[in-house]
Amino acid sequence: MGVSKLKLPKVCEYCGKAFEAKTVTTRFCSDVCNNASLRQRKKQALEAERKQQILQENTATIFPLRRQLCCLEFQKTPFAD
Numbered sequence: 001m002g003v004s005k006l007k008l009p010k011v012c013e014y015c016g017k018a019f020e021a022k023t024v025t026t027r028f029c030s031d032v033c034n035n036a037s038l039r040q041r042k043k044q045a046l047e048a049e050r051k052q053q054i055l056q057e058n059t060a061t062i063f064p065l066r067r068q069l070c071c072l073e074f075q076k077t078p079f080a081d
Contacts, residue, residue: 007020008021
């Protein structure tokens, strides 16, 4: 297998520094930026999952309360005999 002498000018997706990539799929200028980006993406995924879980818990709490409130309001209408 031959070694390519191709050098593509790219910008690191994490730090924004210009660098010469050896492959077309290279996204980061170094392992440090690659690892930092991975940690950041994992953290964002955990935060999104936590927000979704909180939303589901709140929805499960709010809808029964909302139904009760609607029933109470319906009972207080002047047209109810």
